[in-house]
Every structure is written in structure tokens, then in C-alpha cells.
Amino acid sequence: MRAFVVTAPGEAGVQEVDRPVAAPGEVVVDVARVGVCGTDVEFFTGEMQYLHDGFAHFPLRLGHEWCGTVASVGEGVDDRWVGRRVTGDTMLGCGRCHRCLxxxxxxxxxRSEVGIRSGRAGALAEQLAVxxxxxxxLPDAVDDVAGALVEPGGNALRAAQGAGLAPGDRVLVLGPGTIGLLVAMFARAAGAEVHLLGHSARTLDFARSVGFDNAWTEAELPSLPWDAVVDASNAAYLPAKALDLVEPGRRVVYIGLAGSPSLVDTRTIAxxxxxxxxxxxxxxxxxxTIEAYAAGAVDPRPIVATTVGLDGVADVLAGHRPDGAGAGPKIHVDPRKRD
Structure with missing residues (x-):
């Protein structure tokens, strides 16, 4: 089958590899859609910390935001899974330790992580074993576009829940990328007044286009009491700013990761x-997340700018935006598509 493989920093392409075979307890999925994530970019550039910590090694098969249809099952798996549309958890624990139990x-x-850690092959391929x-x-109400946004949506839902929002609360989300916009959508669904902070006119304009009129640069940010602040950015200085902005007695949620250490003064927290x-x-x-998408409480699909085939992934990871792409921050891949 065809699979996208990163062989070294900045070196990647489509290769012919063996199709997966379902081991006991596993299924093989025909992949329908995969999201390209910032983590994938860090692996492509060689900056991902797991490479330096020894948790991941080249060659790598990326892709952890996915959906598809079960094609076959291994020993011990109910064959009624065959033909079902599914997505899956990225994090695969050992099942025996205190944390797993x-x-x-x-x-x-x-743990291993699909397309990320411990050599577990990812979904940027025609098939995936998990x-x-x-x-x-996935219910019929969640199409392939939304299905491949369940994984980032799950992160965003947890961030919105971590903010402890009640209807009418005012929340500031730092970073209007994929995760920040999804956090904003879940916060809005919870009845909160949502504001977004960014630095690019393009990203802020897109946020407004999907219903978030309160989208600001730092220079424009109004002086308001923030019941919660969610840092969904990759800027090293914003975790401290989030703490400075939030109202006393309320919550700061950290879901973004910077490429260098972020310094937070714990005295301020106390x-x-x-x-x-x-x-x-x-x-x-x-x-x-699946429930919210199926019910229509959150529609993540406008975030997707375009869909490419496996042959277009290297250019996306290198920072090139596909011709004709929309304004959204997320690029999807259809492994069946030939560019």
C-alpha cells in the first residue's frame, strides 16, 4: 500500500509498504481522512522533543487525527466491527500500570502513540492497524471531515471543560489556530462569552467569519474581567500572560506547547x-466530542481549508499552503486521493 514516510528531518515522501495485518485484539482500518497537525510538522523539521528523548526515531509514519472504516479484525475481536466507521484514541497505554488501571x-x-511514539505507525497511509x-x-451524523476532527476536538473539549465555564462566563482563548478555535466552539456551546487573541489579521478574520466577532490583537484587547483564560498558543511568553489576565479565584488552562520553556511565577498562582x-x-x-458533533452543538468542519492526497503532504509539512485552499487552519489528507 501507499504510505507517507518521514526518513529524516526535511526528507519525506510516499513509499510502497506492506499492508498491516490485524494482530490479536487489533483491527485494520481503511483510512478515509487524516488531519495534519503541528506535531507532525515538528517531526518533519526534527524539532519534536520525542526525537531527542528517544521516544521516537526515523523513519516515521505520521498521522494521529483520523477516521475510516474497519476492513478486518484480528483474533479475539468481534467481527461485527467490520464495515463500521470509526475513529480512535491516539494514546495506547500498557493496560497494566497504576495509571492505566x-x-x-x-x-x-x-504508552505508545499512534503516528507519534514508540514506532506505532500512523494513519497517513491507505490502511492503519490499531x-x-x-x-x-462514528454515527452517520458525523461525516469524514468531522470524524478526522474528533481527536483535536477531544483536546479542545477537555480544555473548555477544564476552564469550569458557566453560562454567561467570559473566556479568553489565546491562539486562534485549530485547537483554539475548537476550544472557542465548545465554550460557545457551553453558553460562554468567547474572545480570541491572535496576532495575524488572516487568522483573526477567519475567526470572525465563523462567528467569533470578539477577535483581538494584543494591542486591541479590551480590559475586561476574564473568568477563564485558555492558552492554546505556541508562544513561550503567553502562559505567564494568561495568568496575569485571569480573574483571581478563576481558572487558567494550558493546552498549547511552546518550542522553548515557558516561565510561570507560582507566587502569582497562589x-x-x-x-x-x-x-x-x-x-x-x-x-x-462525537456526541457534540453528532448533535450539531459544535460544527468543526469550517476549520478545514482543503484536502490533499498523500503526495501533497510533504509540501504541507514544509509550510506551503495548497493552491485554492480556504482560510481555515487545518489541512486534511485523503489517502485514496491522487494529486
């Missing part, structure tokens, strides 16, 4: 009596 497999020390325990069935929440993974939010 308490439902926290997404922070298992020995454990059946990681699957989430003196403002602020709750700081960190979000790593979509895992606990996947089911809720």
Missing part, C-alpha cells in the same frame, strides 16, 4: 488563588 492510559509512562479497545464508532489546568490528550474527551 485508574483510567489514565493517556499518561501511561509506557487496538480495538482504542476505537470509537496570590491570585488561581486554578491552573494542564491538558495533554484527547482521550477522556473523545466520546463527548
Amino acid at each position: 485508574h483510567g489514565d492510559q493517556h499518561v501511561c509512562e509506557h 487496538p480495538v479497545t482504542s476505537l470509537h464508532a 496570590l491570585k488563588d488561581v486554578t491552573a489546568v494542564g491538558v495533554l490528550s484527547a482521550s477522556p474527551g473523545l466520546a463527548g
